Amino acid sequence: MTFIDFNFYLFATLLIVAALGVITARNPVHSALSLVLAFFACSALWILLEAEFLAIVLVLVYVGAVMVLFLFVVMMLDINIEQMRKGFVRYLPIGALIALILAAQMIWVVGPVGPDVLADDSLQQAVRHDADYSNTKELGRILYTQYVLPFEIASVILLVAIVAAISLTLRRRPKTKYQTPGKQIKVKRNDRLRIVKMDAEAKE
């Protein structure tokens, strides 16, 4: 076993353990933290595959931004997870049965060709590159030439997601009290103050 193999098995095991932790932990914060660990292990695996740029992006975007936001949401919304898990045990047998049947069917259909496909010569070992090979540059080149249309459309989809989320959640609450400094400054004495002329009255 080479050092790379050792690393692969180490991080792969870590990934599986962390992934199991995500779905088994009772506390949602623990689940989220397990997911962070899973992302880290995954990015290590990607580095082993020479996909450095993707590995770094995974850590930066998912661990740095998405998961932090996720933790915020979990802590702020105080979702009652117990309530959501209530039906879990009840539906487990039927769910497991269906999953089992599905898996059995798939294996039954694909089974005979499975090993042949894996032994296919077309699945060659990926070409290894030197240390000065720029992954980022290659990705950028292909993203802005060959895949420019899907790339742009993916950005449009993100735009639609923003528009949809805002249009569904933004509310102007009419009852909210707020100040408008402009109006406050413009206020004249006569707007607020009413001088009432009264005759002097004698003390009884």
Place this chain on the structure above:
Amino acid sequence: MTLEALNYVTAWPEIFLLAMACLVLVVDVFISDAKRDFSYFLSQLTLIGTFVLVMTVPVDGREIAFNGMFVQDSLSIVLKLFILALSFVTFVYSREYLKDRNIFKGEYYVLGLFAVLGMMLMVSANNLLMIYLGLELLSLCLYAMVAFNRDNGNASEAAMKYFVLGAIASGMLLYGMSILYGLSGSLMLSDIAVAITQADDSRIGMVFALVFILVALAFKLGAVPFHMWVPDVYQGSPTAVTVFIGTAPKLAGFAMIMRLLVEAMGELHTDWQQMLIILSILSMATGNIIAIAQTNIKRMLAYSTISHVGFILLGILVGTNEAYASAMFYTITYALMSLGAFGIIMLLARKGFEAENIDDFKGLNQRSPWFAFLMMVLMLSMAGVPPTVGFWAKLAVLNMVVQIDMVWLALVAVFFSIIGVFYYLRVIKVMYFDDVVDDQPLSCGRDIQITLSTNALLVLALGLYPAGLMSLCISVFA
């Protein structure tokens, strides 16, 4: 690689549409609620502009752009023109409806325009990636539009169901596509078609992928047994959104089937033919029989959609070019009929009142003989009664089925269509022979009246002269 190699001129209509949709989005932020009509006119202008651009796009035969991601052929051009026209009419119908419900917002038009962009990309997709992205762009817009009336519990429920089931369907589609990619080594439809002809031992794997893709397609089109979302979404969403979902996306769905099943996996025709036979029979049976029990007209039309989808699949499963043309003819005419029917439902609705129940149509003839007549034409066309276009659509499809010696299948289709006639005739009976319950006068703008009349009369006119549209459909597949 040069800019010319991208051949982006071919995709000029899409680029224009995208730019204009972004413009509408920005402009809408800066105008007050009172001037919201400006967003509406700008959106309509966008659709007209895109329509003109599609007409003038320089294409001889088959034009590939963006390194094979995008294809412009006669199928895509014809379908795009119809998608744009249907969306235009949808926007015309929905303006007053949205205003009456205080949901006349720019987002409706922005999301609508992006959905049209998604449909146009689906129609022009030449790559699995583009099919998926176009579909997601369309679906995301539709999910948001269903939930648009956010204070309405039914709409939120419908949106949730649509979103969850749609996500599952997308997952299925991706699963199938990934298997296909794994076996063929390419995302290009033409490469996949070649890989399938050369596949010997991996053919079973290809069929395996086909099953997942077909499930996803059935989900998106609403074919039985993947139809559960259709009635709830049709009923729950605001009618202005229902009409949008029920018309143009069907054309995009048809194009998706053409690209995936025929262009990429045409070699597996014998395999998907059997699957489509089952889907089609189940759809026609379930759609037509359950529609009888409905009292809500939007729900009834949802079940009617399911049965019509069964008919469209019937045309596709035959597998000849003429049959694809008949299925396309059916899809276009169905979209036209459904557009008109939902238009009338919106016409009857007014502030604080939804004309959702069949009972709301009682005595429509006494309130407005003209619109009762138009609704009768639309219902007869859906039922497939001559001289409306629905008859020719059904006849063309059945003719193709008979030509491949599947007379039994044609008989089954006729049998269920006859059952279906009942619930269409019931609407006509209610309009003409029942007494008026709701005697509020119908009020709507002149633009809606003219468009609606044109829409319904077109159904009649195409029924009298179906040759033009039919030859257009045939020329697409020639």
